[in-house]
Amino acid sequence: MAETNSPTSPSLELYADLQRAFTHFNQTLFDGRLPDCLLTLRSASRVHGYYHARRFIAPDGKLIDEIGIHPGFFTLEPIEKVMSTLVHEMVHHWQHHFGTRSPANPHNQEWANKMLAVGLHPSHTGLPGGKKTGRSMNDYILPDGLFVRVCGALVASGFALPWMDRHVPARPQSIASQASALEAAGIVVGLTPAPITTLPQMVENKPTVWEPSPPKEKTRFRYECTTCGSLAWAAKDASFLCGACKQTLQQR
Numbered sequence: 001m002a003e004t005n006s007p008t009s010p011s012l013e014l015y016a017d018l019q020r021a022f023t024h025f026n027q028t029l030f031d032g033r034l035p036d037c038l039l040t041l042r043s044a045s046r047v048h049g050y051y052h053a054r055r056f057i058a059p060d061g062k063l064i065d066e067i068g069i070h071p072g073f074f075t076l077e078p079i080e081k082v083m084s085t086l087v088h089e090m091v092h093h094w095q096h097h098f099g100t101r102s103p104a105n106p107h108n109q110e111w112a113n114k115m116l117a118v119g120l121h122p123s124h125t126g127l128p129g130g131k132k133t134g135r136s137m138n139d140y141i142l143p144d145g146l147f148v149r150v151c152g153a154l155v156a157s158g159f160a161l162p163w164m165d166r167h168v169p170a171r172p173q174s175i176a177s178q179a180s181a182l183e184a185a186g187i188v189v190g191l192t193p194a195p196i197t198t199l200p201q202m203v204e205n206k207p208t209v210w211e212p213s214p215p216k217e218k219t220r221f222r223y224e225c226t227t228c229g230s231l232a233w234a235a236k237d238a239s240f241l242c243g244a245c246k247q248t249l250q251q252r
Helices: 010-029 072-076 079-098 109-118 146-156 172-184
Strands: 038-041 049-057 063-069 120-123 138-141 221-224 231-234
Touching: 010 038, 010 079, 010 146, 049 079, 063 079, 072 079, 079 109, 079 120, 079 138, 079 146, 109 120, 109 146
Parallel strands: 038 063
Antiparallel strands: 049 063, 120 138, 221 231
């Protein structure tokens, strides 16, 4: 059994690759100016990633920022899309240290301008024509932008994420639909295949990678008084009277 601090341990392997990507984009997109941050894998929400300034503290009182990435999307999306999430959050990191953040709007005009400068187009829909600023923001890769070139160089060097989460946060069909919509809009970027399309062995036992949960059986039903319109909710085949009209409520 390999020791936990072995250079080949899965944890060090994956986090070393994430750090390698951060360093690469810091040097090629931000002139190496970004300070260190703590990269984490978080799968508690459906967002691709997030940035949290001064999230962690050391015993000596030193504070460090966090960039969290959802590993479920490693499985669903091409490596370039995963890396665009990292760079999206690195733009937040840049703005915190060198720009002016808006407390009420984490994706303000300054952030949007920097995204465009590094080769990512902000859009609340993830498609052309979407709003460039707002609280919840997606983006897409510009085919002739800086990001696609420097990310292409990283991938060409052999970079790949060695581990992926089998329990994904979205349906593969929705990811494919988004990609098709971008292509239809003329946004064509040569991307590597998503792992989910090349690893059929990922479909094994429940819960499978993309099998949806069975629909929940309905347990509450609406009842209405036909005289006064009062409403109530109860179990199937319940029977009770309207308190005002003394009429039996009918199931709807």
